[in-house]
Amino acid sequence: MPGSIRDKVAIVGMGCTRFGELWDKGPTDLIVEAVNEALTDAGVELKDIQAVWGGTLFSGTGGRTVSEALRLQYVPVTRVENACGSGHEAVRGASYAVAAGIYDICLAVGYEKLKDEGMGGLPGMENRTNTHYQSSMPGVFAMMATRYFHRYGLSPEEGKKMLGKISVKSHKNGAMNPKAHLRREITLEQVLGAPIIAWPLGLFDCCGVSDGAAAAVIVRADMVKKFHNKPVYVKALQISASPTTGRMLTSYDYTHVEEAHRAGIAAYKEAGITNPRQEISMAEVHDCFSITEAVTMEDLQFSPRGRVKEDIDAGTFELGGSLPVQPDGGLKCFGHPIGASGIRMLYEPWLQFQGRAGKRQIKDPKLALAHNMGNEPYAPVVSVCIVGL
Amino acid sequence: MVGITSYGAYIPWHRMKREDCVKAWGGFAMPGERAVAYYDEDSVSMAVEAALDCLTGVDAKKVDGLFFATTSSPYKEKQCSALIAVPLDMRSDIRTADITTSLRAGTSALMLAADTVKSGSAHSLLVAAADMRLGAPAGMGEQQMGDGGVALLVGKDHMIAEILGTYSTSDELAATWRSEEDKFVRAGEDRFVMDEGYSKWVPEAIGGVLKKCGLTPKDITKVTLDPPGDPRRHGKAITQAGFEAGQMQDPYGLVLNVGLPGCATSLMMLVAALEDAKPGDRILVVGSGNGADAMILQVTDAIGKLGERRGIKKNVASKQVMANYNDYLRWRELVPQEAARRPDKQHIRFSANWRERKQLLGLWGVKCRRCGTPQYDNGAATTGPIRICAQCQAQDDFDDYNFVRRKAKVFSYTQDNLAAVTDPPASVVLIEFEGGGRAFFDLTDRDPAKVEVGMPVEMTFRKLQYDRGLTNYFWKARPVR
Numbered sequence: 130m131p132g133s134i135r136d137k138v139a140i141v142g143m144g145c146t147r148f149g150e151l152w153d154k155g156p157t158d159l160i161v162e163a164v165n166e167a168l169t170d171a172g173v174e175l176k177d178i179q180a181v182w183g184g185t186l187f188s189g190t191g192g193r194t195v196s197e198a199l200r201l202q203y204v205p206v207t208r209v210e211n212a213c214g215s216g217h218e219a220v221r222g223a224s225y226a227v228a229a230g231i232y233d234i235c236l237a238v239g240y241e242k243l244k245d246e247g248m249g250g251l252p253g254m255e256n257r258t259n260t261h262y263q264s265s266m267p268g269v270f271a272m273m274a275t276r277y278f279h280r281y282g283l284s285p286e287e288g289k290k291m292l293g294k295i296s297v298k299s300h301k302n303g304a305m306n307p308k309a310h311l312r313r314e315i316t317l318e319q320v321l322g323a324p325i326i327a328w329p330l331g332l333f334d335c336c337g338v339s340d341g342a343a344a345a346v347i348v349r350a351d352m353v354k355k356f357h358n359k360p361v362y363v364k365a366l367q368i369s370a371s372p373t374t375g376r377m378l379t380s381y382d383y384t385h386v387e388e389a390h391r392a393g394i395a396a397y398k399e400a401g402i403t404n405p406r407q408e409i410s411m412a413e414v415h416d417c418f419s420i421t422e423a424v425t426m427e428d429l430q431f432s433p434r435g436r437v438k439e440d441i442d443a444g445t446f447e448l449g450g451s452l453p454v455q456p457d458g459g460l461k462c463f464g465h466p467i468g469a470s471g472i473r474m475l476y477e478p479w480l481q482f483q484g485r486a487g488k489r490q491i492k493d494p495k496l497a498l499a500h501n502m503g504n505e506p507y508a509p510v511v512s513v514c515i516v517g518l
Numbered sequence: 519m520v521g522i523t524s525y526g527a528y529i530p531w532h533r534m535k536r537e538d539c540v541k542a543w544g545g546f547a548m549p550g551e552r553a554v555a556y557y558d559e560d561s562v563s564m565a566v567e568a569a570l571d572c573l574t575g576v577d578a579k580k581v582d583g584l585f586f587a588t589t590s591s592p593y594k595e596k597q598c599s600a601l602i603a604v605p606l607d608m609r610s611d612i613r614t615a616d617i618t619t620s621l622r623a624g625t626s627a628l629m630l631a632a633d634t635v636k637s638g639s640a641h642s643l644l645v646a647a648a649d650m651r652l653g654a655p656a657g658m659g660e661q662q663m664g665d666g667g668v669a670l671l672v673g674k675d676h677m678i679a680e681i682l683g684t685y686s687t688s689d690e691l692a693a694t695w696r697s698e699e700d701k702f703v704r705a706g707e708d709r710f711v712m713d714e715g716y717s718k719w720v721p722e723a724i725g726g727v728l729k730k731c732g733l734t735p736k737d738i739t740k741v742t743l744d745p746p747g748d749p750r751r752h753g754k755a756i757t758q759a760g761f762e763a764g765q766m767q768d769p770y771g772l773v774l775n776v777g778l779p780g781c782a783t784s785l786m787m788l789v790a791a792l793e794d795a796k797p798g799d800r801i802l803v804v805g806s807g808n809g810a811d812a813m814i815l816q817v818t819d820a821i822g823k824l825g826e827r828r829g830i831k832k833n834v835a836s837k838q839v840m841a842n843y844n845d846y847l848r849w850r851e852l853v854p855q856e857a858a859r860r861p862d863k864q865h866i867r868f869s870a871n872w873r874e875r876k877q878l879l880g881l882w883g884v885k886c887r888r889c890g891t892p893q894y895d896n897g898a899a900t901t902g903p904i905r906i907c908a909q910c911q912a913q914d915d916f917d918d919y920n921f922v923r924r925k926a927k928v929f930s931y932t933q934d935n936l937a938a939v940t941d942p943p944a945s946v947v948l949i950e951f952e953g954g955g956r957a958f959f960d961l962t963d964r965d966p967a968k969v970e971v972g973m974p975v976e977m978t979f980r981k982l983q984y985d986r987g988l989t990n991y992f993w994k995a996r997p998v999r
Contacts, residue, residue: 248859250936260897261878261982261992262960264946265860268934269958272948276930279971328933328943374908376948377893379956383930383948508897 133399137228139353139360140345140516142171145476148341148464149310156188156242159342160198163469164238167344172357175199178346179232181206184219184239185468187252195238212503213417214368215239216343216471217512221366223347233349239473240342241466249338251467264327267335267418269505271327274420276383278329281435289329291438292419293320296333298447299416299455303462305488310337310464334419339464343472345479361482364496365399365515367392375507384435386421388511389428389500396513397430402496405430406452409515410494411481413474415502416459425500426454429513448489456481456489471512474499478516520636521677521815524824525789526571528564528648528667529776529833530555531963531999534840536661542843543656550774554840555650555665557849557940558962558980561588562598563991564648564667566605566979568782570922572644572669575825578606581671582640583613585631587623587647589696589780591616592989601991602646604879605979607920613640621694621744623647623781624668625805629684629813631672642673649780654702655852662747663703664777666833668785678824679792679801679815682733685726687809691715694807708748716746716806720755723810724802731814735760738814739799740791744783744806745769767791767801775834781805788815790830795821828999836999838965849940858938866985870901877902881977881993883955884916892919892955919955921977926951926995928973933966949975949995963996974998 144166146159154162160183168175183195183206192206209218216239223235246252251266278288297317303309315333323332353360369388375381393405402408412429416422423441426432431452432440440446446454457463457477460470478497480486496517503510533551540547555564565586573581584606586599599614613634617627624647631643648667653659693711696703705711720743728734741761745752749769756766767787772778779786784805791801799817804810828836840846847853876882883894884904891909895902906913926949937944945961947969961969962980975995983990 246861248861250861252861260958262896262946262958263934263937263939263944264932264958265934265936265944267936268932268944268946271932271934272930272946275932275971279930324935325933326936328935330932372908373898376897376958377895377908377956378891379929379950379954381956505897508899 134224134228134366135364135399135401136362137350138224138347139350139362140475140479141348141353141356141358141360142167142173142346143344143476143479144170145308145343145473146341147308148339148466150244151340152244154340156194156240157198159242159340160195160238160240163240163342163344164199164236167236167346170358171346173234173346175201177234178204178236179234180204180226181236181238182219182222183208184210184215184471185241186210186212186215188240188242188468211510213415213467214471214501214503214510214512215468216473217368217499217501217514218471220345220472220475220514221368224363224366227347227349233352235347236344237347237472238342238344239469239471241468242340243338243466244340251338267327267330270418270420271330273383273424273506274329277420277424280382280384285329289321290317291441292334292423293317294441295416295419295422296320296461299459299461302448302456302489303458306458306463309458309462310339311458311462330418330420336417336460337464339466341464341466341469341473343469343476345472345475359483359518361479361516361518363514364517365396365513367395367399368510368512370510371508373508381507383507385424386428386502386506386509386511388509389425389502392511392513393429396515400496400515402515409452409496409498411453411456411478411491412498412500413455413457413459413477414500416455416461417465421502421506422454429498429500453491456486456491471499471501474501475514475516482518519677519680520632520672520674521680522670523642523673523676523678524572524576524671525792525829526568526574526669526827527786527789527830527833528567528571529553530559530665531836531838532556532840533837534843534846538840538843539661545656548661551839552661552664552777553666554846554849556962558982558994559650560592560981560989561590561648561650561667562592562602563979563981564650564665565646565669566602568648568667568669569602569606569644569646571828572671573606574827576671578608581608581612581642581644583643584608585615585617585627585643585645587617587627587645587781588649589619589621589623590650591618601879604875605881605922607880613643621781621807622805622811624785625803625811625813628670628672628785629686629811632681632684635672635674642671645670645672647782647785649782651780652702652850655847658747659703659705662778664779666776666779666782666786668782668789670785676820677818678821679817682814682816683727683731684811684813685723685730686811687719687723687726689719689809691808712746712751716751717755717758719806719810720804721759723804723812724759727802727812727814733800733814735765737800738765738802740767741765741802741804742767742784742787742791743804744787745773745778749773771834786830792817792821793829793831797821845941860936860938863983866983866988866990871990874902878992881921883919883921885919886910886912887915887917888912892951892953894921894955894957896957896959921951921955924951924953924977926975928969928971928975929956930971931961931969933969945969947975947995959993959995961996962994
């Protein structure tokens with residue numbers, strides 16, 4: 130029988146840089162700033178950290194990138210990479226090491242410096258040697274929207290409107306977040322009138338490409354009394370890697386992400402959650418594109434299959450709704466520095482649990498879900514992490 | 519006895535109105551339009567398409583070789599026929615050769631193939647001729663030339679047209695040429711070239727082959743002869759050789775709709791003649807360039823049994839007129855353009871491409887022996903092949919399964935404005951094959967506004983990437999032509 134991480138480790142401090150096109154900051158700046166905030170928040174010093182897990186897709190190689198930035202004095206640093214899900218992977222490594230009793234206090238840090246490439250997009254993610262078609266990342270997610278509209282009988286106008294409302298909601302939240310990359314409210318008309326990036330997805334259906342870093346101090350659950358913050362326990366850490374057969378087998382419908390669905394089921398089981406829509410107080414999901422958030426609501430059982438539109442129209446996922454999603458603006462507005470995103474998704478619950486979320490504060494949150502996804506919808510690695518008091 | 523046992527042709531979907539050249543540059547417009555190979559086509563890809571048409575209903579494993587004729591090879595060094603043989607699924611113990619640098623390379627290749635079969639060195643040989651010549655912008659060559667390909671299968675059994683005799687001449691005269699440094703075709707002064715070249719070569723070769731076969735002009739049903747840039751000279755050369763105008767395979771079908779596809783021209787006219795031929799007809803074929811090749815064929819009863827194919831007629835009829843001349847400049851990369859601000863493409867990995875040549879060039883997938891699921895993998899995180907069944911996870915228990923001629927339908931699509939492609943948007947489709955299997959492909963030869971879920975598509979062989987002098991070929995989907 131596999132064991133469970135539930136309540137074995139707790140987060141006692143977190144940090145996160147402002148996300149954005151940070152032309153004047155390098156990877157070292159980002160790592161130092163996020164880690165400083167996390168250490169100060171937890172009330173510990175760098176020398177107290179016994180081991181580090183660093184998550185990044187492109188920035189530097191090996192654990193050395195972190196140890197060099199922080200001038201760590203010969204402690205173990207493991208660099209992990211799970212595409213856009215690298216942030217959660219760092220948390221997983223640190224949490225499991227603490228839970229195993231090997232270390233008392235570990236640091237997870239996710240970081241990405243994307244805006245030194247001189248152009249948009251992600252280096253090495255498109256036009257890969259073994260991908261013999263010429264689609265951008267928006268393109269492969271756009272095909273999920275095409276299929277979703279087709280399957281559920283939505284006209285392009287209806288479909289784009291449904292997706293547009295998702296982005297309007299995230300921009301509304303992001304505008305209230307001082308650390309977010311994109312901090313402007315937008316209207317549905319703006320979304321629908323924006324240039325098409327990859328049909329049917331337009332500019333506002335796509336998340337930002339950003340620089341940033343985020344960090345968490347993770348300790349054994351029986352140590353939490355030594356720290357002044359309200360401890361946030363890890364309730365579930367589940368990850369599902371795709372056999373990537375969706376692009377080869379006609380059985381895959383391209384209107385859901387099987388790995389998200391399975392990671393969700395496993396995480397709910399680990400956390401002892403039977404009715405996620407009722408029990409989850411808030412969620413940060415991997416909304417790289419509006420369509421991704423839409424199907425994720427169904428994959429995580431927040432909405433019935435094919436019916437997320439009803440919840441979007443009803444405002445269920447808005448800040449004042451019954452299940453706020455992306456209260457910090459999500460990837461859409463907070464931005465998406467690849468390796469940092471998974472930890473950024475835990476930063477917002479952290480603030481919410483501490484009562485430090487300002488205008489975005491949700492009343493009395495109990496459980497928060499973070500959903501971190503790497504690669505294409507038919508071939509992803511999806512992680513679901515649930516944290517709570 | 520040796521002859522032609524099958525034929526096929528390929529003409530690009532895109533056509534440019536010649537008046538569009540004049541709109542761009544001024545000057546005099548020839549009537550009609552010309553075929554323009556899309557940005558993802560070249561003489562190799564067009565040869566593959568023509569050869570696939572020719573091999574309709576033929577077991578390619580029984581063909582003993584391939585001669586590829588062109589004046590516009592993508593390589594100065596590297597054999598193309600060996601590459602072309604892979605998508606055609608030919609054996610490896612075959613004779614391959616590229617016959618190049620002459621406008622009569624097509625007829626020369628056909629004669630070489632015929633003589634090789636006749637000698638007993640091969641049972642059957644495939645001849646594929648394709649050209650995509652470049653005339654300098656604003657010149658008449660740009661209007662006169664066209665892009666296209668043709669393929670003929672040469673053998674002894676089931677001949678549709680028997681070769682009665684051949685005759686060749688050789689003459690040193692610089693009519694058209696392209697040096698090591700030239701991008702565009704150069705030509706000598708037209709009257710000099712016509713008077714001392716074409717107008718002498720053609721009648722001489724015709725007279726020679728008639729005499730050799732013991733025939734006179736009245737014994738010939740059609741003369742198929744590649745017209746020069748000025749097609750009036752074409753009729754003159756034929757009448758000069760003693761023929762009536764009605765015996766001429768009308769060049770205007772090709773000139774007005776396709777243009778002159780270099781060394782494929784006279785063989786394409788031969789295919790056009792065969793499409794209308796009756797048993798017993800005699801066709802005289804001439805290819806010219808530094809002398810001429812002439813050949814007389816006699817059509818047999820088997821012509822009626824040749825199965826459906828695209829040939830010339832269907833290819834001519836299936837077209838899309840280009841919106842403007844600018845597209846031509848862009849597709850041929852004749853004007854420097856600002857590069858897309860997207861991450862660079864990764865380099866071609868030579869050894870990986872070699873390892874996967876059957877999957878990539880041949881579009882071979884697998885079919886699981888346990889669960890029967892056909893599979894093709896495009897877009898893996900690392901290079902193939904498929905070792906574990908996607909459906910039932912059985913290991914290494916597959917039969918080879920080819921997707922080249924399978925019909926498919928669009929399951930989903932996007933029109934991607936972000937991807938750095940020559941003719942945006944990048945139309946990308948996830949398609950499902952009849953009989954099973956699904957994969958992503960670029961959609962080419964498409965009108966983006968007409969792409970929809972459920973649209974029928976077929977596979978076509980195209981260029982995918984050019985890197986360090988090497989061209990990467992692969993398959994794309996296209997709306998059924």
